[in-house]
Amino acid sequence: MSQLNLHSPLAYLKGVGPQRADLIGRELGLWTVSDLLNFFPNRYIDRTRFYRINELQPNTAEVQIIGKITQIKTVQQKRGSRLVAVFEDGSGRMELVWFRGVKWMKDKLIPHVPYVVFGKTNVFNGQFNMPHPEIELLKDYKKGVQSAMQPIYPSTEKLSNKGVTNKIMIKMVQQLLVEHPRIQETLSQQLLDKFKLVSKTEAIFNIHFPQSQTALTRAQQRLKFEELFFIQLQLVRKKLIRKNTIKGYVFKTVGDYFTTFYNDYLPFELTQAQKRVIREIRSDVMTGAQMNRLLQGDVGSGKTIVGLLVMLIAIDNGFQATIMAPTEILATQHYNAITEMLGDLNVNVQLLTGSTRAKKRKEIHQGLQDGSLQILIGTHAVLEDKVQFKNLGLAIIDEQHRFGVAQRAKLWMKNEIPPHILVMTATPIPRTLAMSVYGDLEVSMIDELPPGRKQVITAHRFDSNRLSVFQFMKEEIAKGRQVYVVYPLIKESQKLDFKDLMDGYESISRYFPKPEYQISIVHGKMKAADKEFEMQRFVKKETQIMVATTVIEVGVNVPNASVMVIESAERFGLSQLHQLRGRVGRGAEQSYCILMTSVKLTSDAKTRMATMVKTNDGFEIAEVDLGLRGPGDLMGTQQSGVLNLKIADIVKDTAILKRAREEAITLINEDPNLDLPQNQAIKKTYTAIHKRRAIWSNIS
Ligand code: ADP
Ligand code: MG
Numbered sequence: 001m002s003q004l005n006l007h008s009p010l011a012y013l014k015g016v017g018p019q020r021a022d023l024i025g026r027e028l029g030l031w032t033v034s035d036l037l038n039f040f041p042n043r044y045i046d047r048t049r050f051y052r053i054n055e056l057q058p059n060t061a062e063v064q065i066i067g068k069i070t071q072i073k074t075v076q077q078k079r080g081s082r083l084v085a086v087f088e089d090g091s092g093r094m095e096l097v098w099f100r101g102v103k104w105m106k107d108k109l110i111p112h113v114p115y116v117v118f119g120k121t122n123v124f125n126g127q128f129n130m131p132h133p134e135i136e137l138l139k140d141y142k143k144g145v146q147s148a149m150q151p152i153y154p155s156t157e158k159l160s161n162k163g164v165t166n167k168i169m170i171k172m173v174q175q176l177l178v179e180h181p182r183i184q185e186t187l188s189q190q191l192l193d194k195f196k197l198v199s200k201t202e203a204i205f206n207i208h209f210p211q212s213q214t215a216l217t218r219a220q221q222r223l224k225f226e227e228l229f230f231i232q233l234q235l236v237r238k239k240l241i242r243k244n245t246i247k248g249y250v251f252k253t254v255g256d257y258f259t260t261f262y263n264d265y266l267p268f269e270l271t272q273a274q275k276r277v278i279r280e281i282r283s284d285v286m287t288g289a290q291m292n293r294l295l296q297g298d299v300g301s302g303k304t305i306v307g308l309l310v311m312l313i314a315i316d317n318g319f320q321a322t323i324m325a326p327t328e329i330l331a332t333q334h335y336n337a338i339t340e341m342l343g344d345l346n347v348n349v350q351l352l353t354g355s356t357r358a359k360k361r362k363e364i365h366q367g368l369q370d371g372s373l374q375i376l377i378g379t380h381a382v383l384e385d386k387v388q389f390k391n392l393g394l395a396i397i398d399e400q401h402r403f404g405v406a407q408r409a410k411l412w413m414k415n416e417i418p419p420h421i422l423v424m425t426a427t428p429i430p431r432t433l434a435m436s437v438y439g440d441l442e443v444s445m446i447d448e449l450p451p452g453r454k455q456v457i458t459a460h461r462f463d464s465n466r467l468s469v470f471q472f473m474k475e476e477i478a479k480g481r482q483v484y485v486v487y488p489l490i491k492e493s494q495k496l497d498f499k500d501l502m503d504g505y506e507s508i509s510r511y512f513p514k515p516e517y518q519i520s521i522v523h524g525k526m527k528a529a530d531k532e533f534e535m536q537r538f539v540k541k542e543t544q545i546m547v548a549t550t551v552i553e554v555g556v557n558v559p560n561a562s563v564m565v566i567e568s569a570e571r572f573g574l575s576q577l578h579q580l581r582g583r584v585g586r587g588a589e590q591s592y593c594i595l596m597t598s599v600k601l602t603s604d605a606k607t608r609m610a611t612m613v614k615t616n617d618g619f620e621i622a623e624v625d626l627g628l629r630g631p632g633d634l635m636g637t638q639q640s641g642v643l644n645l646k647i648a649d650i651v652k653d654t655a656i657l658k659r660a661r662e663e664a665i666t667l668i669n670e671d672p673n674l675d676l677p678q679n680q681a682i683k684k685t686y687t688a689i690h691k692r693r694a695i696w697s698n699i700s
Pocket of ligand 1: 268269270271274297298299300301302303304305450451557559586
């Protein structure tokens with residue numbers, strides 16, 4: 001047994017045969033000694049406290065009781081039998097119940113000697129019972145090591161069915177810690193000193209068997225820091241390596257396209273934030289390294305114009321540029337907005353989507369290859385292999401969270417030297433999340449809305465208020481404004497949703513009759529061309545009301561629309577609600593967003609409505625959203641690698657995360673290859689982690 005090392009399979013542990021080891025491996029993903037040491041309890045219970053039976057309350061968590069068995073009986077039931085032991089402690093009586101291992105247990109139980117039982121209690125027929133308790137003779141219990149806080153390890157049904165109880169897990173870990181009293185340090189002495197962190201050995205001991213609450217907290221702090229630190233180290237180092245090794249095109253000059261456009265075509269004065277971001281991007285694309293930049297900005301903050309200006313710099317330097325959007329409507333909208341802004345400036349811009357006709361498509365392919373086509377706007381269609389550029393210098397990805405990693409990676413393949421990449425977010429991402437998921441990208445922020453924007457006034461109304469909402473819509477339409485009415489569309493209940501939409505459309509049609517009112521309708525079952533036709537009617541003010549599913553969620557821009565009514569708003573997530581609200585408030589007029597819900601709401605839904613009513617700030621909303629949904633849900637499963645944390649919590653451990661990132665940056669700046677003697681412990685761990693899983697959170 002002294003041969004045991006961290007890489008030894010669990011089967012080498014005393015009392016763990018190959019079968020059990022295999023089960024634990026498959027159920028919990030623990031295969032080696034090291035896996036087990038790093039398998040942390042998810043909570044602790046106080047085993048120094050004993051309850052009396054007459055103290056028990058319905059729904060108490062696990063309790064521990066000392067008493068004696070006074071009677072044992074087997075009760076036949078439909079399938080098999082159950083074992084019932086009457087258990088008394090002088091203050092009352094209860095039943096211990098087993099449904100499995102009945103015969104074995106029955107032989108084992110000894111009446112009239114003191115036992116310690118531990119487990120969850122239920123109430124049945126006015127009497128407490130404890131199914132499948134942990135049970136131990138009091139005299140054995142006294143011999144065991146009792147730590148004040150007993151770990152409870154995550155488990156699975158299969159494990160407990162096969163008898164791998166929490167107690168067995170505890171024994172395994174205990175045995176390991178006895179045989180492995182020293183665990184290798186993974187951080188440098190400097191870091192330990194600087195943040196007063198406990199050693200790895202101490203942390204591992206106390207995370208499993210905390211000697212006190214304080215000791216547990218210190219162990220957790222240390223392990224959380226370590227976990228976040230190594231993730232940040234990977235991200236920061238990746239960023240550095242990319243900067244140093246991946247060549248990028250140099251956009252030397254700002255030429256005629258940019259200058260002419262800026263001086264003569266720009267429809268408005270840029271905000272300070274927009275100007276700053278353009279400067280940041282410019283300095284990136286001049287360095288000779290590939291740019292990888294995330295552009296964060298709230299809905300309506302004016303990211304598109306920034307994208308256009310940067311594309312003009314690209315074509316000024318003889319390169320092609322592309323902007324990709326997640327939906328056809330949005331791509332079309334970008335195309336229209338961009339061609340309109342460019343006016344008679346001589347730039348060759350084309351739109352490529354799934355519904356581009358074969359002939360046009362051919363023409364586009366040709367233009368891209370011979371270089372005559374300068375800016376390509378499109379959907380996923382841009383990524384197809386057939387789409388080959390002569391010299392793609394810049395790729396912009398709008399509303400990035402909808403594109404998968406693999407798809408983004410394809411952009412890289414379009415050239416020998418990868419194009420500069422600018423990723424634009426649909427809605428702000430909380431800082432801590434951005435740090436984790438996009439920690440290897442440069443980040444720019446547009447933290448200022450164009451001037452003259454009025455805050456959208458948001459109200460929460462119940463379905464019963466619908467008539468007054470309709471009345472309000474009428475008043476706004478009378479002022480010459482336009483109105484969106486949006487219905488949810490969720491895959492699982494498409495049929496029902498579609499019915500809701502149609503019912504809604506009918507009742508709106510009744511209340512807003514032709515010819516006085518014209519109504520557009522857009523939904524997912526329509527052909528692209530029909531959608532576009534209806535959209536255009538609304539854009540041209542031929543219709544006053546746009547009834548739609550969430551296809552309009554992203555990007556649609558109709559400044560004259562001043563009211564956004566969201567039906568069944570409780571079914572939308574916060575970021576979606578914020579996106580939808582962003583469709584109004586784009587013109588000079590006061591705009592409104594009305595959230596319609598039923599009266600019965602979950603507490604999460606209430607929080608979402610209240611947050612929307614309270615604030616227009618996308619960053620604030622993103623923080624609330626993160627708290628409600630957790631990081632995994634917020635970012636989608638692609639990023640789970642970075643977000644699947646063992647002990648740290650991105651929402652709660654913000655302070656630790658920031659420190660970990662700062663330290664990772666400092667370290668990489670001082671010692672990029674981790675060569676200094678004091679950093680060898682870090683290097684060893686880093687290398688091991690890096691081998692196991694690279695982080696593919698983003699564009700590379
Ligand atoms: P988003 O950041 O949500 O993509 P857009 O780029 O669609 O926002 O811009 C929203 C609206 O604001 C557009 O109508 C755009 O023309 C306008 N806009 C952008 N920048 C400015 C500015 N500096 N001044 C005035 N209007 C602006
Ligand atoms: Mg946009």
